[in-house]
Amino acid sequence: MAPQPPPLVATIPVEERIGLAFIVEAAALSTFAPLALMIYLIYSAAKESLVSKDPLIPSSRTRYFRSHLHYYFISLLFADTIQGLGGFMDLKWVSQGNVTGGAFCTAQGALKQVGDVGVALSILAITVHTFLVLFFHWTPPESPRMAIVVLTLDWLFITLLVSIGYALHGRHEYYGITGLWCWITALYPVERIALEYFWLWAAALLNVLLYIPLFLALRGNIVVVHSDPYGGWPKVSFRTTTKGLAWARPRDIKVHMLRRLTLRLSYPLIYLITILPTSITRFMSFAGHNVPYQATVFCGLLFSCSGIFNVILFTTTRPMLLPHTAPPPRELTTMSFRRTAGGTTALTEPFEPSASTVTARTGMNIADPQVDGELFPWHKSESPQGHQEGDPEQIELQRRPDDADTASIRSSKLGSIIGAAR
Structure with a gap:
């Protein structure tokens, strides 16, 4: 059966409006929490640039953006803000009791796509950076130029993904009503997967594939040795016990490392928790199955918490990302x-x-x-x-x-x- 064009107006029943209101509240938290933290970090960086000019203050005590990870984190906060804003726009549908097509609907669909892919690629950048540093003992250059280039390419790619679909189909109901909100309509199933869901799942899969060997390396089951101090490929060996280099430490250091490793595994886990239920319900809907609105609301609520989850997770497990006074x-x-x-x-x-x-x-x-x-x-x-x-x-x-x-x-x-x- 061929997909039907989206309606111009879709009425939202009272019980679904209540559920959508909870999604709006979660989206509001996921919009303003990353936005506030991002403004705080940028303000701290601007303040740093002024304080660092004082010759009496060592640069090591004022340098807030100490690694490439800070730039990737800013990108994640920016993407979380856009993603949350796309969900927060549901407030209009809750207030008027129906979803209507038009410019506002198109804007919501575009923001949702930009935010979803932006979060996926930003988390992927953080994962790859962490893997290279921890697994291969890579030393990033002090200059942030590499991180800036990576993020520039990321956001140019995201812009290209959104622009291609809208440029080709923008006048033919590309963005429209898709249930309780607006997104890419059912007329374009290939674009739904190729221009969004593929990248979400690619990021999730790579997160899992990289964090598993990283956990084993820090646990001592995988040992990476650089035999040539001036370069060359490292040698990787496997151990059946955990008595590797990472565990040749005093007991309190072992406990601290184990705690850190456990927290590390929460990164891909939290990301999977936010995207897996939504992906399942949407693919069921794509296949023509009737998805209960309770499932749609629950998955939408979980997905809308992505921004606040990321803020809590990264600020509590990576305190060095936040400015502090030495x-x-x-x-x-x-x-x-x-x-x-x-x-x-x-x-x-x-x-x-x-x-x-x-x-x-x-x-x-x-x-x-x-x-x-x-x-x-x-x-x-x-x-x-x-x-x-x-x-x-x-x-x-x-x-x-x-x-x-x-x-x-x-x-x-x-x-x-x-x-x-x-």
Whole structure:
């Protein structure tokens, strides 16, 4: 049976209007939460550009956009805002009790398509960046030029996707009424898949395919070794146990890494949760099945929460994405000890530690905020300021000054010094 042209007016029953009202509320949160956070980040970046001109303030204490990840995150927030705005436009249909064709309907359909594909490609950019950094130990260049080029190509591609469909079919009911809102009409099933759903599912599939080996690598089942420090392909080996390099750490570091790994797996999971139900109901509708409005409302509500989910997820699991004031330097943050010729233990000159959390026997750093702000194996032992972390044979556990166990560690070491002196 050939698809029917969309109606000019579609009346919404009272019970469906109530469900659509909940979708509007979720879309409002997914519009204004990413928008507010995006404005805050851009404001912080603008403020940084002014403060960084002060020669008395080190650039390391004012540099908010420290990695390419920040630019990809801005792109995700922008796409979430557009996607949420497309859903928030349902407010008109709720207020008037029907969906009508026209310019407003066309605008909603276009915004929904731009937002959906924009979110998918932005999440994909974050996933690929994370995989390259954590799995292959890739060091992104300090210049943001690469991230800007990637995002420019992404958004040019999105613009092309929307423009092609509308340019070819815009005057022939390309965007129109599709149930409780407006989108690409049933007259163009190929365009529905090729210009939107294919990219949503490609991003979801690549998320899963990349995060699984990433989890195994950080867990120690997959070991990536760069035999040539000047380049070349890395060597990948597999282990049946989890006693890999990533787990040769003190117990508290293992627990922290496990927590981070678990949170990492929530990225593709949350994305799948938001798009899977909607995709199922829409494909059922494409096939001519009658989808209950309760299922449509539930899936639409879940999909409309995508923006607020992303804001909560990324700001809680990647705190280094948010601007923050660096703690003031302390006169004595980390102490080094050496054994003298007489057999006593002496305190060497204190030094200012870098942003690394651990420099272990393997010569690997954990948690370099310059790149990802999370736990990951690193193949160099160099701080962002250019200082060497020390001898790779030395195990040096550095924590933030406000950590709970810092005082006890220092007290025990000072106690041993006093005891040796006696």
